[in-house]
Amino acid sequence: xxxxxxxxxxxxxxxxxxxxxxxxxxxxxxxxxxxxxxxxxxxxxxxxxxxxxxxxxxxxxxxxxxxxxxxxxxxxxxxxxxxxxxxxxxxxxxxxxxxxxxxxxxxxxxxxxxxxxxxxxxxxxxxxxxxxxxxxxxxxxxxxxxxxxxxxxxxxxxx
Ligand code: ZN
Numbered sequence: 001x002x003x004x005x006x007x008x009x010x011x012x013x014x015x016x017x018x019x020x021x022x023x024x025x026x027x028x029x030x031x032x033x034x035x036x037x038x039x040x041x042x043x044x045x046x047x048x049x050x051x052x053x054x055x056x057x058x059x060x061x062x063x064x065x066x067x068x069x070x071x072x073x074x075x076x077x078x079x080x081x082x083x084x085x086x087x088x089x090x091x092x093x094x095x096x097x098x099x100x101x102x103x104x105x106x107x108x109x110x111x112x113x114x115x116x117x118x119x120x121x122x123x124x125x126x127x128x129x130x131x132x133x134x135x136x137x138x139x140x141x142x143x144x145x146x147x148x149x150x151x152x153x154x155x156x157x158x159x
Contacts, residue, residue: 011124015070020077023059025049030057033151035144037136042068046144053083060141067125067134072141074122084149091142093118097126098135 024030025047035044042064049057058080060072075094079087093115095101116123128138 008124008127011121012070015073016066019069019073021059024061025057025059031148033144033148035140037140040065040137042137042140044072044140044144046148048148055079055082055087065137067128067137068140071125071138075141078122094122094142095139098129098138100135100139
């Protein structure tokens with residue numbers, strides 16, 4: 001199956017070299033969060049616009065390894081236009097593909113095969129499962145998105 005591996009590698013390198021949705025949205029109104037993966041030195045600043053519970057736009061400014069940057073880029077494509085629950089479900093699916101325990105208590109089926117129809121190009125990162133130290137690189141963008149969405153909801157923060 002080296003042909004498939006090569007295809008996945010190409011997807012990852014393409015997103016690393018040409019990150020989608022790079023930059024920052026004006027914040028506010030965009031929600032904003034920063035993520036760091038000290039194990040690898042990956043850093044990410046994520047800004048996201050939410051209207052009526054739908055992720056209408058998001059941008060990422062990141063530095064770090066090819067896995068963290070390509071994963072974040074793939075994520076922006078995957079969640080743009082989705083509702084927050086849909087994005088959460090996709091994150092759970094993605095983490096499950098990488099063998100990461102999903103902490104929010106959602107009860108997913110024990111099906112361990114990645115669902116290609118749901119995950120689309122995100123499946124390209126499946127190979128990361130073989131490199132446990134890189135898994136945090138692959139999930140950094142998702143965790144930062146989760147934080148941005150959770151941080152600044154309708155309830156105003158009190159510093
Ligand atoms: Zn990394």
